[in-house]
Amino acid sequence: MSKRDKIHDAVKTALVKDGWTITADPFEISYKKVTLRADLAADRIIAAERGVEKIVVEIKSFLSPSPIHELQTALGQFELYSTYLQLSNPERKLYLAVSADIWNRFFLREEVVLVVEKYQLPFLIVNIQTEEVAQWTR
Amino acid sequence: MSKRDKIHDAVKTALVKDGWTITADPFEISYKKVTLRADLAADRIIAAERGVEKIVVEIKSFLSPSPIHELQTALGQFELYSTYLQLSNPERKLYLAVSADIWNRFFLREEVVLVVEKYQLPFLIVNIQTEEVAQWTR
Numbered sequence: 001m002s003k004r005d006k007i008h009d010a011v012k013t014a015l016v017k018d019g020w021t022i023t024a025d026p027f028e029i030s031y032k033k034v035t036l037r038a039d040l041a042a043d044r045i046i047a048a049e050r051g052v053e054k055i056v057v058e059i060k061s062f063l064s065p066s067p068i069h070e071l072q073t074a075l076g077q078f079e080l081y082s083t084y085l086q087l088s089n090p091e092r093k094l095y096l097a098v099s100a101d102i103w104n105r106f107f108l109r110e111e112v113v114l115v116v117e118k119y120q121l122p123f124l125i126v127n128i129q130t131e132e133v134a135q136w137t138r
Numbered sequence: 139m140s141k142r143d144k145i146h147d148a149v150k151t152a153l154v155k156d157g158w159t160i161t162a163d164p165f166e167i168s169y170k171k172v173t174l175r176a177d178l179a180a181d182r183i184i185a186a187e188r189g190v191e192k193i194v195v196e197i198k199s200f201l202s203p204s205p206i207h208e209l210q211t212a213l214g215q216f217e218l219y220s221t222y223l224q225l226s227n228p229e230r231k232l233y234l235a236v237s238a239d240i241w242n243r244f245f246l247r248e249e250v251v252l253v254v255e256k257y258q259l260p261f262l263i264v265n266i267q268t269e270e271v272a273q274w275t276r
Contacts, residue, residue: 031249032248032249033247033249034206034249036206068172068174068218071218072211072214072215072218073210073211073214074214075213075214075217075218076210076211076212076213076214076215076217077210077214079213079214079217079253079257080206080209080210080213080253083252083253083256084249087252109171110170111169111170111171111172111222114221115217115218115221118221119217
């Protein structure tokens with residue numbers, strides 16, 4: 001199993017352990033002539049009176065030698081996906097999933113923090129070893 | 139000469155015809171440990187009392203079979219580059235340069251217009267045949 005697939009599976013397992021049901025793998029975002037493919041969709045019942053929480057998750061492995069280039073890709077993908085998601089599935093919120101290891105090694109660097117804050121990027125941080133959710137950042 | 143190089147050279151010539159001096163090719167955006175490489179920097183004297191207008195231009199050929207994927211790349215690049223440019227060279231404004239042909243064939247599509255508007259992307263549109271500036275969008 002490739003490292004990429006390992007992260008994909010760990011994110012799925014972590015979501016299930018966190019009470020989510022995986023409803024699509026992959027999930028297609030369609031708006032007019034545009035079709036984009038996000039990694040996962042998941043639903044969770046919050047409370048009887050509040051209904052179901054729905055998310056779309058794009059998994060970013062950050063395994064390339066240039067994490068700043070991957071950040072650029074993740075940023076463009078997040079912006080484009082959320083624009084069309086808001087139009088096609090406004091009830092779903094988009095998250096970027098990364099490993100706790102990448103979060104600690106890359107995302108806490110000052111020059112990266114300022115990008116994440118400026119664009120209010122929401123992350124789902126997963127501990128790949130235990131396959132558990134470490135943190136939802138917003 | 140590849141099509142990509144052709145666009146690069148046409149954009150440079152169009153800027154010179156428009157009164158600009160090319161000051162860097164490529165132009166490095168550096169902030170702390172991050173170094174990003176944009177295609178061009180150019181300066182133009184506006185008026186004696188107002189000084190010099192300074193821009194950075196990232197040229198997007200949109201020659202790949204998936205223009206929506208190129209839009210995603212351009213969007214991520216624009217956001218990341220402008221974030222660090224604002225910190226390292228706040229006097230410079232960033233533009234995305236595209237051919238008039240791509241502008242007319244792709245950027246006027248409704249699902250693309252809404253992305254350009256949402257993120258207020260500024261374009262320099264160049265007529266590749268005449269090597270002249272067709273339009274500055276904002």
